[in-house]
Amino acid sequence: MFDLIVRGGTLPDGSVADIGITGDRIAAIGRLEAEAGRVIDATGDLVSPPFVDPHFHMDAVLSYGLPRVNASGTLLEGISLWGELREVATVDEMVSRALRYCDWAVSMGLLAIRTHVDTTPDHLRGVEAMLELKRLVAPYLDLQLVAFPQDGLYRTATGRENVVRALDMGVDVVGGIPHFERTMEEGAESLRDLARMAADRGLMWDVHCDETDDPLSRHVETMAREVTRHGLGGRAAGSHLTSMHSMDNYYVSKLIPLIAESGMTAIPNPLINITLQGRHDTYPKRRGLTRVKEMQAAGITVGWGQDCVLDPWYSLGTADMLDVAFMGLHVAQMTHPEEMARCFRMVTEDNARIMGLSDLGLRVGGRASLVILDAGDPTEALRLRPDRLAVISRGKVVSEKTRNDARLALPGRPATVRRRRQG
Ligand code: FE2
Numbered sequence: 112m113f114d115l116i117v118r119g120g121t122l123p124d125g126s127v128a129d130i131g132i133t134g135d136r137i138a139a140i141g142r143l144e145a146e147a148g149r150v151i152d153a154t155g156d157l158v159s160p161p162f163v164d165p166h167f168h169m170d171a172v173l174s175y176g177l178p179r180v181n182a183s184g185t186l187l188e189g190i191s192l193w194g195e196l197r198e199v200a201t202v203d204e205m206v207s208r209a210l211r212y213c214d215w216a217v218s219m220g221l222l223a224i225r226t227h228v229d230t231t232p233d234h235l236r237g238v239e240a241m242l243e244l245k246r247l248v249a250p251y252l253d254l255q256l257v258a259f260p261q262d263g264l265y266r267t268a269t270g271r272e273n274v275v276r277a278l279d280m281g282v283d284v285v286g287g288i289p290h291f292e293r294t295m296e297e298g299a300e301s302l303r304d305l306a307r308m309a310a311d312r313g314l315m316w317d318v319h320c321d322e323t324d325d326p327l328s329r330h331v332e333t334m335a336r337e338v339t340r341h342g343l344g345g346r347a348a349g350s351h352l353t354s355m356h357s358m359d360n361y362y363v364s365k366l367i368p369l370i371a372e373s374g375m376t377a378i379p380n381p382l383i384n385i386t387l388q389g390r391h392d393t394y395p396k397r398r399g400l401t402r403v404k405e406m407q408a409a410g411i412t413v414g415w416g417q418d419c420v421l422d423p424w425y426s427l428g429t430a431d432m433l434d435v436a437f438m439g440l441h442v443a444q445m446t447h448p449e450e451m452a453r454c455f456r457m458v459t460e461d462n463a464r465i466m467g468l469s470d471l472g473l474r475v476g477g478r479a480s481l482v483i484l485d486a487g488d489p490t491e492a493l494r495l496r497p498d499r500l501a502v503i504s505r506g507k508v509v510s511e512k513t514r515n516d517a518r519l520a521l522p523g524r525p526a527t528v529r530r531r532r533q534g
Contacts (some may be wrong), residue, residue, distance in 0.1 A: 164224045164432055166417065167226045174421070205240035264301040500514060
């Protein structure tokens with residue numbers, strides 16, 4: 112007797128199985144004859160581990176147009192607009208915008224998010240708001256907070272002090288933004304400082320590292336060195352790494368093995384990178400996405416992050432990690448069937464690994480968190496970005512949606528159309 116059985120779904124590896132859930136755990140996977148408190152028929156549908164977003168800015172979410180839109184579309188104007196907004200936004204406003212976004216996330220099967228929290232202002236209202244948000248969503252959504260010195264660790268008088276204060280308040284992960292420090296040397300020093308901080312406190316480390324088109328920026332190299340020095344492999348992630356797009360190929364042939372040696376992971380953010388990078392180019396315009404396939408070939412774990420939804424940096428966004436993977440697939444030209452399947456794993460399993468969420472995944476004993484999608488397989492899910500028919504978090508159904516087929520009015524044609532290839 113299970114609390115819940117998800118019957119007959121297709122798993123990402125193509126196998127068909129029932130999933131039996133007891134409490135908040137997956138108790139059995141296979142052909143299950145037992146009874147259950149509730150049975151969800153997933154025949155022909157894709158049953159996947161939940162989506163995970165390892166890079167987000169929840170303190171700024173749903174603030175698009177406040178105080179005004181980003182006219183130039185650049186990273187720097189976005190930072191400047193946010194600098195105005197964070198001084199007037201209240202804790203309640205931030206919590207309420209973020210909660211609204213978390214509802215979207217849950218409805219899309221996105222059940223774990225790492226969010227950078229700006230620690231620049233001395234009032235630290237963003238930190239206060241995000242700690243409150245984390246408490247509110249904890250029963251159904253994993254939220255990891257990163258102490259993020261948006262305006263630089265050393266570039267503001269209290270930048271470093273505020274990162275330490277935020278960590279003392281309970282923020283989970285050490286951040287960083289070396290390319291925004293005043294000089295390359297101060298950027299490198301910030302990395303050495305922050306790596307020590309993460310190591311001393313036994314915390315994870317996630318750096319906005321080289322979110323720039325500068326082919327000569329060298330912070331990725333320094334970060335990898337510090338990860339190796341402090342044994343932070345598996346606990347450290349380099350976010351963006353867009354400078355690698357523009358670097359000389361010979362130099363990259365040295366850099367990628369250094370990253371692999373360190374064990375650090377990589378989080379490109381394709382929607383934002385393709386939007387913000389290359390803004391100083393005429394034609395040809397660089398895409399700004401880091402070297403995803405090349406890093407994966409070297410054994411480096413690479414995920415896809417979303418970064419922004421309706422905020423000073425990005426005027427769109429849906430909370431759908433399949434949109435993120437869809438863009439990443441195109442920009443990184445990951446069109447081989449194995450690469451497309453990889454893109455789906457990047458926003459589920461690989462992102463979970465990056466965040467250290469070892470009990471997520473469809474296996475007996477694993478956490479009973481999963482998503483049922485109106486698609487036959489992961490590639491079809493990427494193509495359609497389909498309805499999430501049901502979302503289960505820790506054994507509880509937290510979102511359901513009716514299958515939505517278009518009704519046709521064409522003589523001699525079927526009454527409804529489904530865009531699925533199979534199922
Ligand atoms: Fe970011």
